[in-house]
Amino acid sequence: MSALTLNQGQTPVNGLNRGPSLFWRLYGVKGWLAIGIGALIAFVVFPVLNLLVPPTSALHISAFWVTLIGKIMCYAIVALALDLVWGYAGILSLGHGLFFALGGYAMGMYLMRQIGREGQYQADLPDFMVFLDWKELPWHWSMSDQFWWAAVLVVLVPGVLAFVFGYFAFRSRVKGVYFSIITQALTFAAMLLFFRNNTGFGGNNGFTDFKRILGFSITAPETRMALFVITALTLIGTFLAARWIVTSKFGRVLEAIRDAEARVMFCGYNTMHFKLAIFTFSAVLCGIAGALYVPQVGIINPSEMSPANSIEMAIWVAVGGRGTLAGAILGAGLVNGAKSFFTVAFPEYWLFALGAIFICVTLFMPRGVMGLLKR
Amino acid sequence: MKAALPIEVTAGQGTVLYLDGISVSFDGFKALNNLSLMIDAGELRCVIGPNGAGKTTMMDVITGKTRPDEGRALFGEAADLTRLSEAEIAQAGIGRKFQKPTIFEALSVFENLELAMKADKRARTTLLSKLSSEQHDRIAATLTLIGLRNGADRIAGLLSHGEKQWLEIGMLLAQEPKLLLLDEPVAGMSDHETERTAELFLSLAGTHSLVVVEHDMAFIETIARKVTVLHEGRVIAEGDMNKVKNDPRVIEVYLGR
């Protein structure tokens, strides 16, 4: 993405002058230009270079890059979601990997059903169920062959979980590190649950070997490109929605909560509602990102819920710069780009590099790359 | 200081705040011990007392931050403060200034006031709300009043200590409360600013009820009408400044052991 050049636009509330119109409230000229360029690349350049330019040409973009960038865009959506809760509202959730994985699993169930009888056992049931000697679909798989139902689950499962969990946590004023620890415990518990074969989500192996989505072959270049474009669209949509939120009064209340929650309450705001709303919204975004991720990478398993993944998400945001939306996208791109590079070139050094990123960013770049760029 | 106040007149008769037999204990230590207090509409009440007397804790109880173990706390006609949440209490019309200035450091001065300003403060409406021109004018008036008219766009975290104090007072005014609780409002202010604060409070009294906690006796003397002395969680004296000053128990508490 062209997030590098994205600008935060003008300060929306401009002193004593009247506020600008909604369009200019979101971004200034430069910002919109950057978004336009990003959209152009995603919607025109990539499809043309991937599908129309022959593979022999130097300009051809291979499926590898389409998948990689598609994957990173999913991560960028997660980073935006996490930035909303952490960068703006000051709530560091270490459970976002869970919401991401839940969205992925919801989509994965549908994809498993789309395999039909083409699995190894050529049965009506997904392979892993045949393997476990199950005779019929468990209750939570009913309707999983319907795409609309999968779409509903993608939004509903992370959303409801986040709402219920957040309700209890925020109501009892769990905050700061406590909140981080219990969200981490939640993720961990969910991971253990999904590792069990009896939970009915394929145990260790999770879901893989998908064949079709909505009837289209999942490996076909056109399908991949369609998924890519949809992901880019979602990313831009998320970006604008997030920008709309943070430039509204709601967004300023979030920042106020981050800085002095008690004061916000004594100003007459019920802070719990704000936190709950943004946490739930953020979880839903993660679910959507997960749902877009799974058909592109072709696998989902419980290790996606490991606490390490959720913490890594936080570092994307920190690298880019907390509290700046463009920073979140940038950070997701930088860290995951580095990861793709390292795990191919020097696999044994990746953890060193990642560890160093964690340490250096927190010690030396508290405002992330965006902070450096602004200076 | 006769600047146009961005505040409507809150005419009300009788008692605004009514505390009766409030006790609060922390791990067996009684921070408030059977405390009773009544504030009339339009009254300016000063509360003094040595460190640890329970002044801040009393404000915590009134604003819902701390729940009393015993006792009743009523606001206005019917509001039971022991049952309402902090936000509900604030909406009911009680504003509070903290002992340590707390403002929203990352936001601009203007935005600080915008958030504090009386409005519909539900999550849903804030998402869509836009400032009306009338609200703009009111914020502008408050800015003038607190002397930050030219600093509206400055980031609040970069203000000086005194400016932060004023900003917090401005936020309190923008909230348009009926009852203002002020915990050590002039701590860290210059003499001149202290004077201005005193003027402001006096001009607010009558239309608002104020409870001012201060250690600065000179300040108290300039604004005091009725003074309450707290010690070890209970009221040991109440009355006008002269009466309180000559109360033997007060003298003992302040001067000797």
Add this chain to the structure above:
Amino acid sequence: MLLQGKGAAALAALFISASAFALDRSALEKLASDDNDEKIAAIAALVAEGDPKAADVLKSAAEGEIELDGKKVEIVVNNRVRARIAEALSVLKLLSPDNAERHAAATALTGGADPAMLSLVLKARDAEQDPAVKKLLELATAAMQLRSEDKETRLAAIRALAGSDNKALLVEAASDADEDIKRAAQKTLRAMDDRLVWGEWLGLAFAGVSLGSILLLAALGLAITYGLMGVINMAHGELIMIGAYTTYVVQGWFRGSAAFDFYLVAAIPAAFVVSAAVGMLLERSVIRWLYGRPLETLLATWGISLVLIQAVRTIFGAQNVQVENPAFMSGGIQVMANVVLPWNRIFIILFAAGVLVAMWALLSKTRLGLYIRGVTQNRSMAACVGVPTARVDTWAFGLGSGIAGLAGCALSQVGNVGPDLGQGYIVDSFLVVVFGGVGQLAGTVYAALVLGFANKLLESWSGAVLAKIAVLVFIIFFIQRRPQGLFALKGRAVEA
């Protein structure tokens, strides 16, 4: 000893005559037949002669192949036949001159066996000199006689089985058509239950304490660094891991030497010192700059943990390493028929208690402890009265890290040691500290024990994974109800 040796000799002599004959050819043929019942009869026949060669035939039969007239013949062995072969092999082992081997064989047979082999087992029983083995063989014969035709024999067998702990045997008899047998079996079963239930509870309690002590060790260091100092150290697990690897290295030095059994004497202080040194280094270089910013500390220390994990992988390899227990730590004490308390677990419980006492003494009786408490309660005040706060921070962090190293040393005695060792404990140990109440040493202890018990109790009826999930979910909700933890004071410190 002498007597037993003689007994074994006599036993061997008893069968000498039989072994002189070649194996019964018809039995071999039957073994090769297709009918499973025939095969089973053949197994019994082979054994009845007590020929040691039969063992070889049976072993190869178990693998699906026997030699008949010099030719290899494939045979099909299903589970039932396989079980019979295993029994038969055990019966043959009863003839062994080796006490331990006979003991093992007799133990295997207490679960019952094909009654056709009864006569041989009876013979072995009568000849047996070792009282322990003899007792086992009595149970074994009783188990075999349970299916006999004769009612009196069966009743006698049921009575004899009262001394055993094997309920499964009697369950079938307890629903027998014959009223007398049924009643006798049920009565014995009930008596057995009464006896065993205590053992079960004791076993469960021990498992709970044992897990609790491990959680406690993992959490104690954290109780200092997080509980007292407020540093959220995600690399705590890796400090545990470093302690375990230090133990591994020290153990390597001692390997082969006569003093191997005492390597822990060196490993315990080494684990403490190495982890403490790493911890102090981290405090000086990274954590120091992040005091008062818990979320940043969380991320930075997570980064540290990644670096440490990878460093250990690079040095020692990604595979688990083997840490051998000293001899005195293997085995256990049998306190009841169905309860064995392993020595290594007992040692860890004692060790955890020892560490706890030492830590308590250090914090409450020494100058360093006084400083630590002073600094954590009121930093600026402590600085005013001349406490070198920065140095106290380093020492305190080192202390917490060193205790993590001790935990690692202990863990190396009960589980695998690998680069990921610490990751498994980090969630748990934070939950213990938070559950117990931050800043509360006593709370940490109770929380560790409560969680250990709860985990084991749930495990006994829902399985390990579900138990773990249940405990996690419980804590999540508990913390939401009581954010200050089990024991925390209701004070200002909590809100900060």
